[in-house]
Amino acid sequence: MNNVPDNKDFTMTTSGREGIRGWLNPTRYGWERVSYWLQRLTGLGLLIYFIGHVYETSSLTNGINAWNSMLQLTQTLGGHLFLLFVIGASTFHTVNGIRLIFTESGKGLGKPGRPDYPYHAASLNYKQKSGIWVAILLACIAMLYGGMVLFGQGG
Amino acid sequence: MGEENKKVVLKVFRTNYNKNESSHYDEFEVPVNRWTTVLDALLHVKSYSDTSVGIRYSCRMASCGSCGMKINGRPSLACYTKISELNKDVIVCEPLSNFPRIRDLVTDFSQFFDHHKKIEPFIHNDLVPLDIKDKDDLVEFEQSPKEVDDYLQFSYCIKCGLCYSACPTVATDPSFPGPQALSQTYRYIADNRDNDKSTRFNILDERHGIWRCHFAGSCSAVCPKGVDPALGIQLLKGHMMGFSKNDKKVANLRAKNKE
Numbered sequence: 001m002n003n004v005p006d007n008k009d010f011t012m013t014t015s016g017r018e019g020i021r022g023w024l025n026p027t028r029y030g031w032e033r034v035s036y037w038l039q040r041l042t043g044l045g046l047l048i049y050f051i052g053h054v055y056e057t058s059s060l061t062n063g064i065n066a067w068n069s070m071l072q073l074t075q076t077l078g079g080h081l082f083l084l085f086v087i088g089a090s091t092f093h094t095v096n097g098i099r100l101i102f103t104e105s106g107k108g109l110g111k112p113g114r115p116d117y118p119y120h121a122a123s124l125n126y127k128q129k130s131g132i133w134v135a136i137l138l139a140c141i142a143m144l145y146g147g148m149v150l151f152g153q154g155g
Numbered sequence: 156m157g158e159e160n161k162k163v164v165l166k167v168f169r170t171n172y173n174k175n176e177s178s179h180y181d182e183f184e185v186p187v188n189r190w191t192t193v194l195d196a197l198l199h200v201k202s203y204s205d206t207s208v209g210i211r212y213s214c215r216m217a218s219c220g221s222c223g224m225k226i227n228g229r230p231s232l233a234c235y236t237k238i239s240e241l242n243k244d245v246i247v248c249e250p251l252s253n254f255p256r257i258r259d260l261v262t263d264f265s266q267f268f269d270h271h272k273k274i275e276p277f278i279h280n281d282l283v284p285l286d287i288k289d290k291d292d293l294v295e296f297e298q299s300p301k302e303v304d305d306y307l308q309f310s311y312c313i314k315c316g317l318c319y320s321a322c323p324t325v326a327t328d329p330s331f332p333g334p335q336a337l338s339q340t341y342r343y344i345a346d347n348r349d350n351d352k353s354t355r356f357n358i359l360d361e362r363h364g365i366w367r368c369h370f371a372g373s374c375s376a377v378c379p380k381g382v383d384p385a386l387g388i389q390l391l392k393g394h395m396m397g398f399s400k401n402d403k404k405v406a407n408l409r410a411k412n413k414e
């Protein structure tokens with residue numbers, strides 16, 4: 001009767017957990033999973049930007065030359081593209097974040113009821129999906145405008 | 156209605172961790188009809204090709220929750236998934252993610268059930284004595300259809316683990332209770348017969364608890380019984396933050412006033 005190995009022994013090699021791979025594949029389960037993935041990705045990106053930003057502004061303490069050479073970095077093609085990412089990421093993260101504040105407080109999800117076949121989940125409704133689409137759309141518009149400003153002035 | 160005589164290839168994940176076998180896929184050609192389910196196809200393999208394929212099943216009608224597996228990459232019940240609806244000539248069957256694997260398609264549910272037990276999945280009501288000596292002490296609970304609707308869909312959970320397998324937080328955090336246990340907590344909190352929110356709130360309000368859910372919604376996308384665990388979890392968060400209308404408090408007050 002001892003066919004099933006002790007949980008402790010075999011979770012090490014066969015835990016079956018997807019790990020980070022579980023986060024990285026956003027395509028299997030619909031828009032809510034894409035939103036989850038983008039919110040994480042933009043959050044991490046903005047954290048990196050924030051650290052870089054603090055480092056950049058702190059260069060002021062080393063004099064105006066240090067500050068100016070730091071500013072030069074943002075005037076390169078790579079710097080522009082990075083700023084473009086920051087614009088898109090902050091717009092998406094903010095708009096989707098506002099949606100999530102309501103969602104995670106139980107608002108805008110619909111009410112529990114008697115489930116009928118074929119069981120459409122009330123929480124995965126079009127109000128929620130539209131919120132995600134609007135966040136993506138606004139991020140694209142902001143990036144477009146940002147791109148016009150950044151590259152329109154001759155880079 | 157004539158039979159279609161179509162054949163599909165069933166690609167089945169095989170291994171036996173007790174024997175330290177390395178994993179591989181075996182392919183079997185199976186005849187299918189319009190109504191053939193993945194479970195039917197696997198049972199055909201066991202009957203006519205390879206009796207050693209390890210699967211778990213019981214009811215064959217989406218009621219017992221035993222036959223969960225990944226079918227073409229998505230957690231599904233084998234008895235509830237018709238091959239004709241998959242529209243593929245190759246059907247890949249793999250064990251559920253996020254569960255320790257035992258053999259072939261069979262996974263170990265102990266950790267999943269431990270999470271379920273931890274939230275104390277039964278009615279707590281200190282107004283009702285547990286130790287009843289006289290049948291006159293038995294209490295009848297009044298519930299309106301509206302009060303039943305508040306929790307009914309969550310009580311349809313068959314503990315199949317598909318939501319647990321799809322959840323991206325469970326994928327990296329074994330201490331996170333997972334969508335099933337969290338939505339079951341809401342099932343009891345929303346039930347007006349239960350009057351002990353605080354015990355369950357204390358269980359869930361911790362570092363690896365409910366706040367790790369970020370509404371990826373994948374649990375509700377795969378749930379085969381319409382439980383919509385993501386809804387239950389967000390409503391539960393609303394309750395914990397004091398945002399939801401407290402229907403139950405009102406009902407409890409009404410009940411007390413009647414006494």
Ligand code: SF4
Pocket residue numbers: 311312313314315316317318319334335338374377378379380381382383384
């Ligand atoms: S909530 Fe749905 S998917 Fe999760 S265990 Fe219950 S029935 Fe299965």
Ligand code: FES
Pocket residue numbers: 212213214215216217218219220221222223232233234235
């Ligand atoms: S065999 Fe019971 S749920 Fe599939």
